[in-house]
Amino acid sequence: MTDLFSFHRRATSTTVIGKLCLGSDHPIRIQSMTTTDTNDTNACVEQAERIIRAGGELVRLTTQGKREAENLRNISAALRQKGYDTPLVADVHFNANVADVAARYAEKVRINPGNYVDPGRTFKQLEYTDEEYAEEIKKIEARFVPFLRICREKGTAVRIGVNHGSLSDRIMSRYGDTPEGIVESCMEFLRICRREAFENVVISIKASNTVVMVQSVRLLVQQMEAEGMCYPLHLGVTEAGEGEDGRIKSAVGIGTLLADGIGDTIRVSLSEEPEAEIPVARALVDYVSARAHHLPIPATTAPDFHFLAPERRPTHTVLNIGGEQVPVVIASRMKPEGVHIVTHADLTPDYLYIGSHLPERLSEGRRYIMDYEAYLQTVGTRPQISNQVYPIFPHTAIPFLSLVQADVKFLVLQYGANSDEYLACLRHHPEVVVVCMSTHKNKVADQRALVHELWTEGLTNPVVFAQMYRHSAREKEAFQLEAAADMGPLMIDALTDGIWLMNDGDLPNEDIDATAFGVLQAARLRTSKTEYISCPGCGRTLYDLRTTIARIREATREMKGLKIGIMGCIVNGPGEMADADFGYVGAGPGKVSLYRKKECVERNIDEKDAVEHLLRLIRSSSEKEKR
Structure with a gap:
């Protein structure tokens, strides 16, 4: 084991x-x-x-x-x-x-x-x-x-x-x-x-x-x-x-x-x-x-956790977090000028953390997270914000939780930090969403440990995993790989009710947001854009794979929620189509066959015409679903 x-x-x-x-x-x-x-x-x-x-x-x-x-x-x-x-x-x-x-x-x-x-x-x-x-x-x-x-x-x-x-x-x-x-x-x-x-x-x-x-x-x-x-x-x-x-x-x-x-x-x-x-x-x-030889983490696996086929940890719903809801995305907007920027409607974070600075104007329909001390000072003079702005507490401020009336309260916890206190707090405050952070060398294991402790104790408060990085704009790929590798086990183990990626550097907010949504989609937890299941190509590839991928991406980039398979040959093509909505598979030199799921619906189309045939197939299938 x-x-x-x-x-x-x-x-x-x-x-x-x-x-x-x-x-x-x-x-x-x-x-x-x-x-x-x-x-x-x-x-x-x-x-x-x-x-x-x-x-x-x-x-x-x-x-x-x-x-x-x-x-x-x-x-x-x-x-x-x-x-x-x-x-x-x-x-x-x-x-x-x-x-x-x-x-x-x-x-x-x-x-x-x-x-x-x-x-x-x-x-x-x-x-x-x-x-x-x-x-x-x-x-x-x-x-x-x-x-x-x-x-x-x-x-x-x-x-x-x-x-x-x-x-x-x-x-x-x-x-x-x-x-x-x-x-x-x-x-x-x-x-x-x-x-x-x-x-x-x-x-x-x-x-x-x-x-x-x-x-x-x-x-x-x-x-x-x-x-x-x-x-x-x-x-x-x-x-x-x-x-x-x-x-x-x-x-x-x-x-x-x-x-x-x-x-x-x-x-x-x-x-x-x-x-x-x-x-x-x-x-x-x-x-x-690099996690090797880390300090021990004295934790035990929750009795109801199934390593081989994990099922989502039972949680209750707090607003739109936990329960059967898809995991939320929280993003940091510490600079006032970034609060109202929305780069893509489908990649808009569910909550924005704004620290202690509350903008004069709140965007309609948006939710914000604010440091609890600033929240207490502000909500008295602007009570109307209470349906859009929610407080966040460090674990040292647990005694102040009861002073605040809010539909949701966020509590930052790290495994082992006075667990008797935070376990008692969570039992009495079902409105609390845990923000799980770690500074441990093996932070994945450390974050796992906190959730397994809550699970063992029968607590069903939702958990959002927060990860901190230090990358410049030139290091975007490193940021993406590290965030995906850190969140992978927590998502695959079905422990995730939300994700909060933070970066101390000049990496643009839109790149951080896109990465958060990207890792959720990669783990099949939340779909925000079309997914392309494309092979890397090899000597069996029967058409210009990379040019074709670019053409299909450009033609379908506004479509949401589709999975499109683009395969060079038949080795995995038909099989992978069972996991895709539509497939484009090399059938012979310069020839392509199209699939709807695992059913081949058009065979041996000339490569020069195949992308247009694929788009026609997608459009016709969409129209049938609407009828």
Whole structure:
């Protein structure tokens, strides 16, 4: 069981990939994947060099056929001649024979259990008796064991790489689209590895949905422990997208698992140049790893908390906070000129903290938070503000709470700060919303500890998590990654009734606000804009991915609440469409198929016309819903 209140890496076996050791006490490794045609030796070598120079420790290449697998030998030779010993990883889908060839030339081969022996996913509801299901497992073993023998002979490592978007129809028929099905898809192959005494294994479980990804990996770790396995784990949020959204989404999912001590190598999948992924991954690993060797946090897990499948902590509603309400966003506006600025209606904070300065004019429909002393002085002369302005108290001012009449009162608490006093206070003041802060080296664990204490004590006051950073406007990406990594575990664990991001620096307020809404959307807690589930591209990509993403983004940027999948090929495309409202999937050279959910509604459209067809599909579907 993961210790929620102490950061240390999970104990694993060591996997050897060429000259690189992964897992155990070895550093968390960073990797990326080329987007070039694997038959083009020079292009692959040039791109691999850029990844390596950026700090990549493994380079993966798509290997869709035997020609590509054979050409790994030339790519490897060219890189070795240049003095690089970075391991190459072959990425294989749909053709087990290709994996056999790749194992002779790559230091690691990734296979996908969803399509290694099982046919491509058709979304057919198949029925298997127990005997028929067992026969299918035998077919996997008959094909997988010879591959493992080649890998043993050549010293090649194996990644069992499960993708939520490409689970087989066989797995779906028995387990559905669930973390349990994802884990079992992996365990079928791991049990064969164990029977064959093949231990040079790495595992990945990926999804574009951060909640599914985290829950599945946590469940896998538990299942491996139950069966005496401790293989290293490769982490990633697949099809995370590009730009700020892709970085935030990756940091929420990967950061949550790293905070749990889970993860031995990571890849941040961005729809950008592969080398752009490396500094993001490095920053994320370094930030979370800095929590090591922190002071102990003497806390216990709430009895009703379920680590593998968290359900939202029970809270009562205070105005629009807690209960069944979506988490609120609080923002700081300490300078009077910033109080009335609204950059985007859907990214407007629910509450503005204004310190001790109350503006002469309050914006209609807005709510404000004010230091309690200034509030007491002001509400006497301007009683009309009491339905828009609410007081905030430090924990040292608990005795003054009863002096104030307000629909909601905010109380800043840190774990362990005279807990007898604040627990008694919360029992008598249901109108109090807790603002949970921490200055601990491992503030995620410290903030977890406070909420678990409240939960254990049966207190249902809502909790808003406040995070403080110090970044300049030039360090916006670092701010976004850190905020997403810190909030990830608190959101995925279903503890969050609100978020308050603060920054001591010249980072613009609109960037801070957008990050707060972005991390909530990445954790599937609150939708404020269209989500793009876009793959990073690889040698299988069948059209100009980045230009297409830009066109679709521009055409749909005013749409709210949609999830649009943009996939380079069919490996994960149709499967990920089950988690998207609409999908745009490469179907062949210059051809695109369109999906509504997981139903293909138009096939083999010319690429030049496909974006307009997608927009027409979205508009027509919207009109039907309105009727």
